[in-house]
Every structure is written in C-alpha cells, then in structure tokens.
Amino acid sequence: MFKIASIIINNSAKEMDREFDYIIPDELEELIRSGMRVIVPFGSSNKYTEGYVMKIKQGTELTHYKLKKIIDVADKDVILTEELIELAYFIKNKYYCTMWDAIQTIVPAGISLKENIYIKLKAPLSIKIPDKYNEILSCIDDKKYVDISVIEKNFNKKLKRSIIFNMEREGIIELKRKMDQKVKEKTLDIYVPLEVEKCNEFIQNPPPRYRKQAEILKQIIDNKDEHTITELCRKYKCTPGVIKGLEGKGLLVKIKKEIYREPVKDEHVYPKVELTLDQKKALTAIIEGYKNGINTFLLHGVTGCGKTEIYLNLVEKFLKHGYGAIVLVPEIALTPQTVERFKGRFGEVVAVLHSRLSNGERFDEWRKIKSGEVKVVVGARSAVFAPVNNLKLIIIDEEHEYSYKSEMTPKYHTREIAEFRIKQNQGLLILGSATPSFESYYNAKSGAYGLVEITRRVDNKNLPEVRIVDMREELKAGNRSIFSVELFDSIKENLNRGHQTILFLNRRGYSTFVSCRACGYVSKCPHCDVSLTYHSSNNKLICHYCGFESKMHQVCPNCESKYIKYFGTGTERIESEIKKYFPNARVLRMDMDTTRKKGEHERIYNEFKNNNADILVGTQMISKGMDFKNVTLVGILAADMILNLPDFRSSERTFQLITQVSGRAGRGDKAGRVIVQTYDPEHYSIIYASKHDYVNFYNREIQIRKMLNHPPFTDILYVLLTSPKEDELIKACMELKDEFRYLYGRKDIEILGPVPNHISKIKNNYRWHIIFKGEIHKYYEIINETASKKLAGTSINFSFDVNPYSMI
Ligand SMILES: Nc1ncnc2c1ncn2[C@@H]1O[C@H](COP(=O)(O)OP(=O)(O)OP(=O)(O)O)[C@@H](O)[C@H]1O
Numbered sequence: 012m013f014k015i016a017s018i019i020i021n022n023s024a025k026e027m028d029r030e031f032d033y034i035i036p037d038e039l040e041e042l043i044r045s046g047m048r049v050i051v052p053f054g055s056s057n058k059y060t061e062g063y064v065m066k067i068k069q070g071t072e073l074t075h076y077k078l079k080k081i082i083d084v085a086d087k088d089v090i091l092t093e094e095l096i097e098l099a100y101f102i103k104n105k106y107y108c109t110m111w112d113a114i115q116t117i118v119p120a121g122i123s124l125k126e127n128i129y130i131k132l133k134a135p136l137s138i139k140i141p142d143k144y145n146e147i148l149s150c151i152d153d154k155k156y157v158d159i160s161v162i163e164k165n166f167n168k169k170l171k172r173s174i175i176f177n178m179e180r181e182g183i184i185e186l187k188r189k190m191d192q193k194v195k196e197k198t199l200d201i202y203v204p205l206e207v208e209k210c211n212e213f214i215q216n217p218p219p220r221y222r223k224q225a226e227i228l229k230q231i232i233d234n235k236d237e238h239t240i241t242e243l244c245r246k247y248k249c250t251p252g253v254i255k256g257l258e259g260k261g262l263l264v265k266i267k268k269e270i271y272r273e274p275v276k277d278e279h280v281y282p283k284v285e286l287t288l289d290q291k292k293a294l295t296a297i298i299e300g301y302k303n304g305i306n307t308f309l310l311h312g313v314t315g316c317g318k319t320e321i322y323l324n325l326v327e328k329f330l331k332h333g334y335g336a337i338v339l340v341p342e343i344a345l346t347p348q349t350v351e352r353f354k355g356r357f358g359e360v361v362a363v364l365h366s367r368l369s370n371g372e373r374f375d376e377w378r379k380i381k382s383g384e385v386k387v388v389v390g391a392r393s394a395v396f397a398p399v400n401n402l403k404l405i406i407i408d409e410e411h412e413y414s415y416k417s418e419m420t421p422k423y424h425t426r427e428i429a430e431f432r433i434k435q436n437q438g439l440l441i442l443g444s445a446t447p448s449f450e451s452y453y454n455a456k457s458g459a460y461g462l463v464e465i466t467r468r469v470d471n472k473n474l475p476e477v478r479i480v481d482m483r484e485e486l487k488a489g490n491r492s493i494f495s496v497e498l499f500d501s502i503k504e505n506l507n508r509g510h511q512t513i514l515f516l517n518r519r520g521y522s523t524f525v526s527c528r529a530c531g532y533v534s535k536c537p538h539c540d541v542s543l544t545y546h547s548s549n550n551k552l553i554c555h556y557c558g559f560e561s562k563m564h565q566v567c568p569n570c571e572s573k574y575i576k577y578f579g580t581g582t583e584r585i586e587s588e589i590k591k592y593f594p595n596a597r598v599l600r601m602d603m604d605t606t607r608k609k610g611e612h613e614r615i616y617n618e619f620k621n622n623n624a625d626i627l628v629g630t631q632m633i634s635k636g637m638d639f640k641n642v643t644l645v646g647i648l649a650a651d652m653i654l655n656l657p658d659f660r661s662s663e664r665t666f667q668l669i670t671q672v673s674g675r676a677g678r679g680d681k682a683g684r685v686i687v688q689t690y691d692p693e694h695y696s697i698i699y700a701s702k703h704d705y706v707n708f709y710n711r712e713i714q715i716r717k718m719l720n721h722p723p724f725t726d727i728l729y730v731l732l733t734s735p736k737e738d739e740l741i742k743a744c745m746e747l748k749d750e751f752r753y754l755y756g757r758k759d760i761e762i763l764g765p766v767p768n769h770i771s772k773i774k775n776n777y778r779w780h781i782i783f784k785g786e787i788h789k790y791y792e793i794i795n796e797t798a799s800k801k802l803a804g805t806s807i808n809f810s811f812d813v814n815p816y817s818m819i
C-alpha cells in the first residue's frame with residue numbers, strides 16, 4: 012500500500028483553487044505530515060512548484076497509475092500547524108478567496124520558494140546545433156551547471172525561457188531544477204577550541220615562533236569565546252593569520268552557527284506599578300469571567316484610564332503558566348509607547364513585528380516565535396497570524412481602528428481572525444478601546460462578549476472639557492481665518508503658560524483643491540476622479556490617490572486668468588499659519604508627508620514628548636494612544652470633515668476621532684481643554700463626543716443602523732468592478748444586474764446598484780460597485796459564479812469585500 016497527499020499548489024488562479032493528489036514516495040513516507048511544504052511537478056511542463064500538504068490518505072492501484080510523485084520536502088518541519096490549516100479554511104470560507112491566498116496571508120513573505128534552473132551543455136557531438144543558439148551556448152559550460160539567472164544577466168536581449176526548454180528537448184543542454192527559499196537562514200563561521208588537552212599542551216610549550224598564537228589561544232579558552240574571525244582579531248588585536256594558524260594546527264575549529272538578524276535592540280525598562288482600584292476590579296472581572304467560560308471581553312475604558320497596565324498584568328499571568336500571547340496595536344510606528352512598555356516589562360521573550368522589518372528580519376522573528384524562544388508577540392494586523400506556541404491570549408488594543416481590516420485580498424478583519432484562533436485554543440481575547448466598534452459593543456451588550464467598563468482616568472484625573480465652536484457664527488462675525496477666536500486665544504494662552512498643544516486636521520497638504528475664480532476651473536488628476544491637492548513645501552499639485560504630480564499653475568490653464576487660488580485647508584497650511592501668527596512657537600507636523608523617511612515618526616514623537624516643541628499639528632496619525640503629560644489643549648479644526656461622506660460608518664468614525672483626539676489632553680497633572688470647530692454643531696455625534704458619552708451615542712446610532720438594516724444587523728458583500736474601458740464596464744454592469752434578476756424580491760437578500768463609485772476613477776481604472784446585503788453566505792457561490800462567467804475574457808476585474816470599512 013502507498014500513501015497519497017492532497018496538496019494546495021502555489022497558484023492564485025480561481026480555476027486552480029482545489030487540492031491536487033500526489034503520491035508520497037517511499038523514502039519520504041516517514042517525513043511527510045500535513046501542514047508541510049513540499050515540491051511537486053505541476054502542469055504539462057512539470058514545472059517545479061511549491062505546495063502545502065493538507066491531508067494524507069490511502070492510495071489505490073488505480074490512482075497509482077494516474078498520479079505524479081512528490082519530489083521533495085521543502086522544509087525540515089511542518090509550517091502550518093493543525094490550527095493554522097483550520098484557520099486557512101476559515102479565511103477561505105469567510106472572505107471568499109482561494110486557499111493559496113489564505114495560506115499566503117498566514118505565512119510570512121520571506122519563506123516563499125523560487126525555482127532556480129541550472130544549465131549544462133550535453134556535448135552531443137553528433138548533433139548539428141542551429142546557429143541561433145550560438146549566443147546562449149557561449150555562456151554555457153560543459154563541465155558544470157550554470158545558473159540561468161547568470162546567463163540572463165549576460166544576455167543583452169530578453170532571454171526567453173521557451174528557447175531554453177526547446178534546447179533541452181533537442182538534446183543540446185541538460186537542465187537541473189532546484190527550489191530555493193527567497194530568504195535564507197543566516198549562519199556565521201564561529202571559531203571554537205577543539206580539544207582542551209591538546210590546546211593546553213600547546214599553550215604550555217609553544218614553539219618560540221608561535222608564542223603569540225599560544226597567548227591568544229589561552230585567552231580564548233579562559234574567556235570561553237565563541238567569535239567570528241573578525242571579532243577575534245578585533246578583540247585580541249591580532250591578524251587573521253594568527254587565527255588561521257591556530258585553525259591549521261587543529262586547535263581552533265570553524266563551526267557554522269545559526270544566527271538571527273536582530274531588529275533594533277532596546278534595553279529600556281518599564282517598571283511595574285501598583286494597580287489602581289478600577290484596574291484591579293477590571294482585571295478580576297476578566298480572570299473570573301474567563302474561569303467561568305467567557306472567552307472574549309470588551310474592555311471599554313475612557314482615554315487615559317490605564318488599559319495598557321491591565322494588558323501587561325494579563326500577559327504576565329499567562330506567561331507564568333507557560334502560555335504565549337499576541338498583543339496587537341493599530342500600527343507600530345504610531346504606538347511607540349505601548350511597544351516600549353511591553354519590551355520594557357518582559358524583555359527578551361517579546362518580539363516586535365514592525366511593518367518596516369525586512370523580509371529576512373521578519374523570517375527570523377517568525378522562526379524564533381515558532382521555536383518557542385519568543386513567547387509574546389507585539390505587532391500590527393498581520394501579527395495575528397504569528398505561530399506562537401501554546402497561544403492562549405490575544406489582546407487587540409484600540410480595537411475600533413480601521414487598520415485592523417486588511418485592504419488586500421483576502422480582506423480579513425483581525426478581530427475575526429483572533430476570535431477564531433482563541434476559540435481553537437480555548438484562550439482569552441481582550442478587545443480594548445475608549446470608543447469600541449459598533450460590532451463589538453453590540454456583541455458585548457447582547458452577551459456574546461463579556462463587558463468590562465472603566466469610566467474614570469487613573470488617579471481620578473478629569474476628562475478634558477470640550478467646547479464646540481460654530482464656524483458659521485465665526486464667518487458671520489467676519490472671521491475668515493482657519494482658527495476661531497476661541498481657539499486662537501487658547502493657543503496663545505497655552506504658549507504663554509509653557510504648555511503643549513495638539514492641532515488635529517484629517518487632511519494633509521496645503522489646500523483641498525485649486526480652482527479658478529474667473530471661470531470655475533478645478534485642477535483634477537488626469538488619472539483619477541479627484542481634485543489635486545496643493546503642497547506648498549515643493550509648490551506642487553499632488554494626487555492623493557495615485558501620487559501624480561504637476562507644477563502649481565501661474566495662470567488658469569483654462570482661461571489664463573491670474574485668479575487661480577487654493578481653497579480648503581490641510582495640515583501644511585495650519586503649520587504655516589501658526590508660524591505666521593506665532594513666530595516664536597516651536598511647531599512640529601506629523602502626517603504622511605513628514606514621516607515618509609524611516610525613523611521620522613519616532614523622531615517627531617520624541618521631540619514632542621521631550622518638550623522640544625510647543626505645538627504638534629497632525630492627521631489621524633496623532634489620534635492613537637499617545638500619552639503626553641504636558642498637553643493641555645487640543646484643537647480639532649474641522650470636526651465634520653468626514654461626517655458627510657456617503658458611508659454608514661461616518662457618524663461612528665466622527666465620534667471616535669473626536670473622542671480619541673480629545674483624549675490626548677489633560678493626561679498629566681494639569682487640566683485639559685478641547686476646542687472642536689465645526690459647521691454642524693448640532694450633530695449628535697459631535698455633541699455626544701463633547702460629553703464623552705459613548706453609551707448614549709451608541710444607543711442612538713444603533714437604532715439608525717437597525718432601521719436602515721446596516722451592520723451589525725446584516726452582512727454586506729461589496730463587489731467592486733474596475734476596468735480601464737468605461738463603456739465595457741457600464742455595459743457589463745447592466746447585464747450583470749439583469750442576471751441577478753432572480754434575486755430581486757427575496758426577503759433574505761437585497762441588491763443595491765450597480766452604480767459608479769463615489770470616486771469613479773482611480774489610476775485610469777473606472778470603478779463601479781454592486782452591494783449585496785443580507786444572508787450573503789447563502790448566495791455567495793452563485794454570485795461568484797455568475798460574475799466569473801459573465802466577466803471572463805473581458806477587461807473587467809472584480810473583487811469581494813465582506814463588511815467593508817470603506818465603500819469609497
Ligand atoms: N496603576 C497606575 N498607577 C499610576 N499610573 C498609571 C497606572 N496605570 C496607568 N498609569 C499611567 O496612566 C497613563 C495612562 O495609561 P494608558 O496610556 O495605559 O491609558 P489608556 O487607557 O491606554 O488610554 P488611551 O485609550 O487614551 O490610549 C499612563 O501614563 C500610565 O503610565
């Protein structure tokens with residue numbers, strides 16, 4: 012009898028999204044387990060391809076004759092544990108992607124394999140070789156194999172692979188295929204003493220000309236050194252010849268030692284503190300609830316109530332029991348404090364998964380986690396897949412943040428992945444926020460999650476006082492500036508007192524759009540359906556969607572008048588106005604434009620933290636969990652900016668932003684104040700946010716969600732259709748609508764659209780969408796099939812997003 016493996020092949024095409032059977036050859040039978048990565052021949056050309064073993068089953072005589080054999084295993088160990096295989100199936104079924112895409116989401120990019128081809132001349136004297144191969148032949152050897160990429164480099168034209176395969180078929184060359192990992196494990200040559208006795212003999216009686224060698228060998232032994240040759244030479248101030256000499260005598264030997272690429276080391280310590288009463292109560296409620304079988308808790312605590320300290324205590328408790336933990340933050344660079352605190356409390360057992368790690372560094376961290384060397388992982392979204400041993404605790408900080416939803420297929424939500432993993436491992440999931448997402452609060456209220464609330468800040472510090480300023484009144488009173496009188500006076504006062512100020516505006520650049528006052532012309536991106544933003548720092552107009560740049564016009568390109576002006580405000584403009592009005596103030600700006608360079612986030616953050624600036628201007632980058640003690644004033648310049656976007660989450664988003672940004676004020680021993688500027692001062696999300704009243708905001712907004720049948724009361728399948736050909740796209744959308752005819756009038760599903768997107772063109776691709784609301788899992792198969800059939804062979808691409816965070 013022999014065994015068969017069902018394998019998912021490296022291929023993202025929907026048609027290939029199934030398991031393929033391969034025979035497990037006898038010599039591999041002992042080795043191969045499910046979750047392992049293997050190399051198999053695939054397709055008619057039998058190209059070497061990587062794949063993952065999903066299942067192992069018994070074969071029959073009949074299958075033996077039809078099936079191909081596995082060539083080799085790709086790794087020593089299993090890559091996907093049972094739990095991660097289950098997780099891959101979950102992702103595939105929940106977000107409607109292929110199994111390969113699901114697996115690629117789970118494993119780090121650095122481990123993927125690439126096929127390398129090596130070529131050798133077969134030296135067939137009897138064959139007449141066509142002249143067209145001469146150029147290739149001149150690069151090939153008849154004694155050793157040459158890497159095809161080396162030949163490709165030597166070749167001035169593009170070397171077609173088909174030519175190489177023809178040459179093989181004609182018997183001119185021999186090919187050898189190998190699969191190599193993109194990122195390799197890193198090893199170093201380390202010198203260690205071989206036999207102590209032999210060494211001692213040499214040290215005691217060295218021949219006169221080897222005295223120096225003996226002296227150094229003695230020190231190496233005394234210090235129990237394990238070093239590379241360069242390190243040894245530096246340490247003992249000797250030449251490499253001395254070390255080589257010792258190696259030649261068989262006294263020192265060279266061994267290969269596996270090492271890790273170390274991302275930044277950090278020796279900062281974050282000492283333990285005595286928990287406040289509120290923190291103790293919350294911690295007890297969570298631990299008791301968990302003992303009684305509650306697996307997920309929503310920790311709803313006002314800004315500055317000390318949630319991080321609760322997380323730290325939980326992690327400590329789980330570590331003591333030998334369990335592993337994952338701590339998720341919205342974005343590493345934006346939450347330096349949280350990261351510092353975990354590293355500072357737990358040290359070496361913590362790995363931080365930065366988005367700026369190189370593939371090699373990421374791969375090394377992943378290996379450390381998998382081997383159990385690392386027990387706590389702190390990271391952004393994708394760290395939820397970390398192969399932590401004995402995983403029992405996942406914490407999602409600022410769980411309402413949009414960055415927890417992936418923007419790439421599969422468009423998973425981190426919270427849903429965490430819930431699944433915690434269920435599999437019977438562990439504990441903590442969702443923390445001052446402004447929980449509606450999904451989570453709804454679950455907590457309906458009893459699906461445990462709910463723990465903290466309504467006071469640490470040491471009973473007051474939440475800041477929030478004042479709403481009606482900008483329409485300012486205008487009536489003749490104030491045309493971007494600052495209301497109240498905000499302007501408050502900034503001045505704060506500067507005089509030596510306190511710090513944060514000014515928030517959710518738009519970068521200088522202006523929102525550039526327009527001609529004479530003819531009404533608006534500068535738009537030629538590739539996208541959006542207006543261009545003026546950036547004063549380089550005097551350019553920039554598209555925020557595709558990056559297109561053009562010079563700022565001197566005159567209107569349409570009517571040549573000089574009255575071309577910028578309108579609206581971005582962070583750059585605020586910065587320059589502040590500099591104009593308060594020339595002595597030290598101003599920092601944090602937005603996408605000022606933080607492109609590595610390390611800039613940290614630099615700006617530290618400058619402000621160390622009181623080297625008076626005012627910090629920024630976009631939503633500054634709204635997250637930052638804890639500055641000296642900030643007593645926060646100005647929100649345009650609170651209603653996202654309120655009017657065509658998205659059912661815009662009220663929720665507005666409430667969250669105002670509350671979170673306000674939460675940066677008054678965290679030290681001085682009282683905080685917030686000034687909210689708006690054209691819509693009666694809007695309930697602004698009023699509730701000004702009162703720090705999440706619960707009543709929720710109660711009101713949830714009724715609207717229910718009435719209009721929006722999540723969390725229903726599921727949405729958002730189908731985005733894009734094409735560079737507008738006519739073809741519109742026609743296909745209309746025909747699709749017709750094909751979905753039979754779904755109309757059903758109670759359990761509703762169809763909206765097709766309609767053009769809010770932004771109807773991005774990067775020369777026209778965009779339309781269709782929205783399905785209701786029991787989408789019941790209809791997904793048929794929707795997918797209808798669309799695939801209809802759109803096959805057209806210029807149109809389509810993608811799915813389940814419960815999207817943005818429909819723009
Ligand atoms: N038990 C404690 N004793 C003294 N200080 C504490 C205690 N717990 C937390 N703090 C301090 O209180 C401040 C706020 O804590 P933390 O940053 O964890 O708040 P948070 O709840 O995460 O707020 P946000 O939601 O705004 O991010 C921090 O400076 C922290 O060091």
Ligand SMILES: [Zn+2]
Pocket residue numbers: 536537538539554555556557558559774
């Ligand atoms: Zn553009």
